Amino acid sequence: MKTVRSAPQPGKARLTTSAMIASIAAEGQKTKPAPFGRALVELARSRPDVVGMTADLGKYTDLHIFAKEFPDRYYQMGMAEQLLFGAASGLAAEGFMPFATTYAVFASRRAYDFIHQTIAEEDRNVKIVCALPGLTSGYGPSHQAAEDLALFRAMPNMTVIDPCDAHEIEQLVPAIAAHQGPVYMRLLRGQVPVVLDEYDYKFELGKAKLIRDGKDVLIISSGIMTMRALEALQALKDDRVDAAVLHVPTIKPLDAETILREAGKSGRLVVVAENHTTIGGLGEAVAALLMRSGVHPPFRQIALPDEFLDAGALPTLHDRYGISTAEVARQIKQWL
Amino acid sequence: METLTNTPKLADRAYNIRRNALRMGEVQGQGYIAQALDISDVLAVAYFHAMRYRPEDPSWEDRDRFLLSNGHYAIALYAALIEAGIVPEEELETYGSDESRLPMSGMASYTPGMEMSGGSLGLGLSIAVGMSLGLKRKKSEARVYTLFSDGELDEGSVWEAIQSAGHYKLDNLIGIVDVNNQQADGPSTQVMAFEPLVEKLQAFGWFVQRIDGNDLDAVIAAFDAAKSHPEPKPRMIVADTLMGKGVPFLEQREKNHFIRVEQHEWQLALAALEAGRQV
Ligand SMILES: Cc1ncc(C[n+]2csc(CCOP(=O)(O)OP(=O)(O)O)c2C)c(N)n1
Ligand SMILES: [Mg+2]
Numbered sequence: 001m002k003t004v005r006s007a008p009q010p011g012k013a014r015l016t017t018s019a020m021i022a023s024i025a026a027e028g029q030k031t032k033p034a035p036f037g038r039a040l041v042e043l044a045r046s047r048p049d050v051v052g053m054t055a056d057l058g059k060y061t062d063l064h065i066f067a068k069e070f071p072d073r074y075y076q077m078g079m080a081e082q083l084l085f086g087a088a089s090g091l092a093a094e095g096f097m098p099f100a101t102t103y104a105v106f107a108s109r110r111a112y113d114f115i116h117q118t119i120a121e122e123d124r125n126v127k128i129v130c131a132l133p134g135l136t137s138g139y140g141p142s143h144q145a146a147e148d149l150a151l152f153r154a155m156p157n158m159t160v161i162d163p164c165d166a167h168e169i170e171q172l173v174p175a176i177a178a179h180q181g182p183v184y185m186r187l188l189r190g191q192v193p194v195v196l197d198e199y200d201y202k203f204e205l206g207k208a209k210l211i212r213d214g215k216d217v218l219i220i221s222s223g224i225m226t227m228r229a230l231e232a233l234q235a236l237k238d239d240r241v242d243a244a245v246l247h248v249p250t251i252k253p254l255d256a257e258t259i260l261r262e263a264g265k266s267g268r269l270v271v272v273a274e275n276h277t278t279i280g281g282l283g284e285a286v287a288a289l290l291m292r293s294g295v296h297p298p299f300r301q302i303a304l305p306d307e308f309l310d311a312g313a314l315p316t317l318h319d320r321y322g323i324s325t326a327e328v329a330r331q332i333k334q335w336l
Numbered sequence: 337m338e339t340l341t342n343t344p345k346l347a348d349r350a351y352n353i354r355r356n357a358l359r360m361g362e363v364q365g366q367g368y369i370a371q372a373l374d375i376s377d378v379l380a381v382a383y384f385h386a387m388r389y390r391p392e393d394p395s396w397e398d399r400d401r402f403l404l405s406n407g408h409y410a411i412a413l414y415a416a417l418i419e420a421g422i423v424p425e426e427e428l429e430t431y432g433s434d435e436s437r438l439p440m441s442g443m444a445s446y447t448p449g450m451e452m453s454g455g456s457l458g459l460g461l462s463i464a465v466g467m468s469l470g471l472k473r474k475k476s477e478a479r480v481y482t483l484f485s486d487g488e489l490d491e492g493s494v495w496e497a498i499q500s501a502g503h504y505k506l507d508n509l510i511g512i513v514d515v516n517n518q519q520a521d522g523p524s525t526q527v528m529a530f531e532p533l534v535e536k537l538q539a540f541g542w543f544v545q546r547i548d549g550n551d552l553d554a555v556i557a558a559f560d561a562a563k564s565h566p567e568p569k570p571r572m573i574v575a576d577t578l579m580g581k582g583v584p585f586l587e588q589r590e591k592n593h594f595i596r597v598e599q600h601e602w603q604l605a606l607a608a609l610e611a612g613r614q615v
Binding site: 003006007008014055059060076077078079080082083138313316 | 364424430437440444450454455456457488490491519520
């Protein structure tokens with residue numbers, strides 16, 4: 001017999017699930033609207049081979065901006081993710097460069113075989129751009145792509161990217177276009193936080209970048225967890241913890257040289273922080289690299305647990321699963 | 337609820353379902369309320385005319401199964417489950433809140449009476465095929481009802497299930513597709529041409545009826561015919577519906593997958609619903 005949860009206690013005020021189109025930006029944070037859509041329009045002006053494709057999520061992946069600017073270079077495939085990626089492969093075979101968008105869950109789970117066989121195996125020049133990466137939806141497991149990086153890392157030929165903010169997204173759109181071959185890119189959409197501009201950051205495909213140096217802890221992070229790590233620095237400093245932050249937007253191929261150089265400096269706890277399950281993402285990729293290379297710093301992982309995550313408000317869930325700024329700081333202090 | 341009864345009248349049931357949905361929408365401040373209003377008449381007939389179930393025992397072995405393939409319509413199904421006494425009315429105010437059993441996207445592990453976990457669209461009919469086969473194996477008289485949306489017609493998996501239901505002559509399977517002509521990026525007929533739907537479904541071996549899904553008498557007749565039809569075929573009800581039905585200012589609002597409703601409008605919507613009530 002089916003078991004369901006028990007009813008909640010009555011009368012307690014609770015947060016409500018934000019809409020799936022909600023921004024991950026904090027109240028008052030500096031943001032930019034639709035950095036991916038705008039950057040793609042810019043790119044397409046000089047690259048007539050660029051086409052945009054979606055599976056009924058143009059409005060929800062900022063591709064509608066491209067569609068408006070270049071209506072005859074835009075293909076609405078309907079809510080059919082398998083078709084989306086099969087057709088993207090076909091357009092790539094005919095010499096075009098499709099940017100194909102949907103949610104991360106549907107590219108990784110629904111369309112995996114189509115991407116594996118028609119795009120990765122054929123090494124087709126398709127850019128797969130997916131909103132709602134990791135835990136960025138309160139809708140429950142159907143919309144929470146906790147394992148997308150693991151799945152796409154495991155695919156030969158695939159380049160895998162987890163950007164932090166609008167500043168980075170703007171730069172990586174032309175960069176992945178310049179790279180010949182399939183790319184999986186996690187997308188932040190809508191009002192996207194701007195964080196890395198203050199650190200004089202420049203995106204380079206395949207390169208990890210030290211954003212801040214510090215002597216007690218090395219936080220190795222990707223995606224929004226780099227933003228969280230930077231936000232946690234103040235709380236750590238208040239407790240006299242001096243933390244370094246190494247941002248690793250390219251999950252595959254991994255920048256082994258930089259990671260080994262930083263993790264090899266003695267006396268620092270290494271913490272890998274990712275918006276992804278503990279299984280198969282940046283944390284395990286870094287751990288395996290260190291083991292294989294004979295580099296053995298104390299090592300900890302901040303990542304989502306190996307379980308089906310709850311539905312609910314994002315701030316509640318980020319606290320519950322340890323990826324909020326406060327939780328990042330708390331866990332690191334506890335490990336020192 | 338094992339014996340069918342028409343009291344209170346189905347129109348009252350539909351009204352109550354719409355009212356429950358609006359009250360939940362107010363809690364969350366936004367959501368799929370226009371869809372809930374368009375499908376309330378279908379749910380009223382399903383839960384208070386067609387289906388056999390026991391409110392106090394949602395897992396009763398002989399119940400008719402109801403699969404919500406379009407999980408984002410959960411607000412509508414919760415409204416019906418509350419009206420049916422399967423979900424307690426006081427939980428209504430927890431809709432979409434932390435710890436609630438009524439999450440914004442329907443999931444079987446959260447809610448009594450919810451038979452599948454949706455959210456990822458295009459899964460329901462496949463499950464329905466398996467359940468229908470299983471019920472036949474068990475020599476059960478129970479039926480499998482599956483509600484899905486016109487956007488789901490885009491998914492290949494939906495047509496795989498439609499083809500196999502025809503192949504296996506699943507006369508215990510009743511599909512209902514909500515043709516509200518809306519999906520995420522725009523009007524469904526423009527996003528991906530899916531007509532002529534009736535002819536396609538017939539060609540796949542289904543007994544098909546196309547009705548105005550907001551005409552209660554037509555909905556009742558369609559469910560009756562779907563149950564009593566003599567041919568060994570799966571049955572599909574193609575329900576053309578109007579988003580926002582029952583609240584004129586929402587019916588007229590620009591059609592959108594996610595309609596905007598301002599905070600002060602929820603009470604206005606309840607009042608408009610009440611004003612339009614036929615007694
Ligand atoms: C497999 C899958 N792809 C994409 C989505 C994102 N999505 C959620 S609702 C929706 C529109 C589906 O059409 P429909 O249910 O007819 O929309 P509505 O009538 O509610 O506007 C889409 C594309 C999803 N939930 N599942
Ligand atoms: Mg629809």
